[in-house]
Amino acid sequence: MSTIQVRAATLRDAKAIAQIHTAAMQAAYKGLVPDEHLKSISLDKRVAYWREAIEYCEPQVKVAIENDKIVGFVGFDRSRDEKTRPTTGEIWAIYIAPNHWNKGVGAALWDAAREGLHEEGCTNVTAWIPxxxxxxxxxxxxxxxxxELSSAKTxxxxxxxxxxxxxxxxxxxxNR
Incomplete structure (x- = not known):
């Protein structure tokens, strides 16, 4: 049985979200982007970004909690892509602390995002993946x-x- 709980992020969560975002990016993109770039990721800029996102709900942000500690987050909202229907949502970001990969955290966050997008009236969802x-x-x-193979872009x-x-x-x- 999973001990993972998901709730809406609060401003107090911004630093933990930024730390997970940074650590997960550094682990996930190792070998895909130069190490110098990964080392130069600014935690302060990430904290500011996520504080603003949480404050203005753009995107909506949910956090996964295990044993009173944030172990992942998801940001979702309507699609930012031009010419998409208003019923198309988008996963803007989904990151899990590397030591919690493959432990069900991503699935719990995806379930919460899917529910939130459905409540917003979305019938489809997209995400951009390297x-x-x-x-x-x-x-x-x-x-x-x-x-969507035709969507590839740089x-x-x-x-x-x-x-x-x-x-x-x-x-x-x-459709689960």
């Missing part, structure tokens, strides 16, 4: 997402070019 991030692609595919993140692909799935009941 093509070389096999762990993230596998996670999303296990959650029922399918790759994103510039922190001055680094990263190939990304959009994944998509339905939120209609019966």
């Amino acid at each position: 093509v070389r991030n096999e762990r993230a692609l596998k996670f999303h595919e296990t959650a029922g997402f399918e790759r 994103a510039v993140i922190g001055g680094i070019k990263i190939e990304e692909i959009r994944v998509k799935r339905s939120l209609i009941s019966g």
Whole structure:
């Protein structure tokens, strides 16, 4: 039985979210982006970003808690992609502390995001995933997402070019 609980993030959670975001990015993107870039990720900038996101609910942010400690988070809202229907949601970010990978935290966060997007009237959800991030692609595919091969694009993140692909799935009941 899982001891993971998910709740809405509060401003007090911003630092823990930023720490997880930084640690998970450094672990997930090792070998995909230069080490210098990973080491240069600013925790202060991440704290500021997540404080603002939580304060303005853009995106909505939920945290996973285990033994009174935040072990992961998800940010979700309507899709930021141009020309998408207002019923299309997007997972903006989903990160889990590396020492909690493969322990059900991601699934708990995905369930909470799916429920939140459904409550917002979304019928579909997308996410942008770096093509070389096999762990993230596998996670999303296990959650029922399918790759949209025609969506591949190059994103510039922190001055680094990263190939990304959009994944998509339905939120209609019966599709888990």
